[in-house]
Amino acid sequence: xxxxxxxxxxxxxxxxxxxxxxxxxxxxxxxxxxxxxxxxxxxxxxxxxxxxxxxxxxxxxxxxxxxxxxxxxxxxxxxxxxxxxxxxxxxxxxxxxxxxxxxxxxxxxxxxxxxxxxxxxxxxxxxxxxxxxxxxxxxxxxxxxxxxxxxxxxxxxxxxxxxxxxxxxxxxxxxxxxxxxxxxxxxxxx
Numbered sequence: 001x002x003x004x005x006x007x008x009x010x011x012x013x014x015x016x017x018x019x020x021x022x023x024x025x026x027x028x029x030x031x032x033x034x035x036x037x038x039x040x041x042x043x044x045x046x047x048x049x050x051x052x053x054x055x056x057x058x059x060x061x062x063x064x065x066x067x068x069x070x071x072x073x074x075x076x077x078x079x080x081x082x083x084x085x086x087x088x089x090x091x092x093x094x095x096x097x098x099x100x101x102x103x104x105x106x107x108x109x110x111x112x113x114x115x116x117x118x119x120x121x122x123x124x125x126x127x128x129x130x131x132x133x134x135x136x137x138x139x140x141x142x143x144x145x146x147x148x149x150x151x152x153x154x155x156x157x158x159x160x161x162x163x164x165x166x167x168x169x170x171x172x173x174x175x176x177x178x179x180x181x182x183x184x185x186x187x188x189x190x
Contacts, residue, residue, distance in 0.1 A: 017052065018078040021105045023065035027098035031059075034099045038068055041090040045070055048084070050077025065102055078106070124188040132184055136176035140168055 026034045035058075042054045050073035057067040072078040081087060124132075148167060152160035181188065 018072045018075050018106055020070040020072070020078060022068045022101060023103040024068065024099045025063070025065050025102050026059065030098035034066065037090070037094055038066070041087070042068060044086050044090065045081050048077065048081050050074065051081065128188055132180050132188065133177070136172055136180040137168070140171050140176055144168060
């Protein structure tokens with residue numbers, strides 16, 4: 001998946017997970033050394049408790065950055081990695097690799113819905129995200145109440161709630177939030 005393809009990826013609910021996005025610029029001719037270093041640091045981070053996975057995205061060419069992505073269970077797990085001697089050792093051993101960090105973002109919860117791939121702009125204020133999410137969930141709730149819930153009335157509560165949550169989550173992730181984010185982009189991040 002490319003960095004541009006991230007905009008269509010599903011986003012976890014606000015469970016406290018932290019996504020760390022790092023953009024690095026690599027000097028021409030030093031890409032292979034950087035890739036070895038990046039693979040090593042990503043593999044090392046993956047051994048830490050609470051590390052949920054990572055991604056590595058090559059530059060699209062020219063001056064475009066390379067991206068390293070880490071996902072952590074929570075802010076504490078992210079901080080444990082950030083403060084670790086293992087991470088410090090990787091950075092102490094990167095001389096001659098000719099790469100520079102140009103941006104770093106920590107995304108949590110709903111912020112990931114509003115982050116533009118490849119952008120280093122900060123997420124909108126939480127109150128704007130809350131208003132946007134409300135505008136997205138309201139029509140889903142109304143339409144779900146009219147068309148979905150009557151068909152689920154005979155199911156046990158736990159099953160009907162699971163179906164409702166699944167349908168609402170898919171509609172929020174793939175339809176409502178992308179539409180609301182596009183419509184309100186100028187207001188969200190002026």
